[in-house]
Amino acid sequence: MTASRRLLSVAALLVLFLYASVTTDAARREEPAPTTDSLTGQLLVATPELDDPNFRETVVYIVHHDQGGAMGLVLNRVLGTGPLDKMLESLGARPNGASDLKLRVHYGGPVEPRRAFVLHSPDYHDADTVALSDIAALTIPPHILEDIAAGKGPKRSLFALGYAGWGPDQLEGELAAGAWSVVKPDEDLLFDEQSETKWQRAWDRRGIDL
Numbered sequence: 001m002t003a004s005r006r007l008l009s010v011a012a013l014l015v016l017f018l019y020a021s022v023t024t025d026a027a028r029r030e031e032p033a034p035t036t037d038s039l040t041g042q043l044l045v046a047t048p049e050l051d052d053p054n055f056r057e058t059v060v061y062i063v064h065h066d067q068g069g070a071m072g073l074v075l076n077r078v079l080g081t082g083p084l085d086k087m088l089e090s091l092g093a094r095p096n097g098a099s100d101l102k103l104r105v106h107y108g109g110p111v112e113p114r115r116a117f118v119l120h121s122p123d124y125h126d127a128d129t130v131a132l133s134d135i136a137a138l139t140i141p142p143h144i145l146e147d148i149a150a151g152k153g154p155k156r157s158l159f160a161l162g163y164a165g166w167g168p169d170q171l172e173g174e175l176a177a178g179a180w181s182v183v184k185p186d187e188d189l190l191f192d193e194q195s196e197t198k199w200q201r202a203w204d205r206r207g208i209d210l
Helices: 003-021 084-090 143-149 169-177 187-191 196-204
Strands: 045-046 059-066 067-074 078-083 103-109 111-120 128-130 137-139 157-166 180-183
Touching: 045 111, 045 196, 059 180, 059 196, 067 103, 078 143, 084 103, 084 143, 103 196, 111 143, 143 157, 157 187, 169 187, 187 196
Parallel strands: 103 157
Antiparallel strands: 045 059, 045 180, 059 067, 067 157, 078 103, 111 137, 111 157, 128 137
C-alpha cells in the first residue's frame, strides 16, 4: 500500500472509530443537521457545571469534527507511567533499546479504553500520521513508539488510551447547554506534563485569541 493510501486509511479509521463506537438517537437520523463550524484542532474545556465523572475538569483536544459527530482526546488525566519497552512488547513491536525510557500513559476518554493514540508535534510524520493543525498531528501506534524508542520520534508527544466521542449534534447540544468552553490550544497545553494545572490554564484562556 502506498503512503498516500495508508494515510487515507488512517483518516478513515478515525472516522470509523467514531461511528462504530458512539450511538445516540441523533446518530440514527437520516439527515443530521450540518455543523456550521468545525472544532477540529480546538480545545474543549469542561465548565464547572459539567459533573460527568468521565469529563469533570477535563481538557479535550478535538481531532475530528463534522456533521457526523466529533472525536477528541483528554489531555489532563494521567493513568500512570511505565517502561516503554513493556508497552512496545504488549503491542507486538520491537523494544529498540527502550529499557531505560518511561512512557506516560494518559486517559484519552471512555470509548475503546484499550485503543492507543499518540498526539504529537508535526515535526514527525509517517504513513500512519494524520496532520490536524499547525501544532499537532495524530499517529496510531506501534511504529511511532518504535521511533521514539530509537530516538527518531517527534519532539513532543502525548500517549493516550481511549478517546472521547460524540454522535451527530451531540457535541453541539452540550455546547449549547454550557457544558464546554472552546479555547485555542498552544503546544504547552497539548504536551507539557503539568496535568494538575492544565484545566485551570485552559480555563483562563477563555475569550483569548480565538
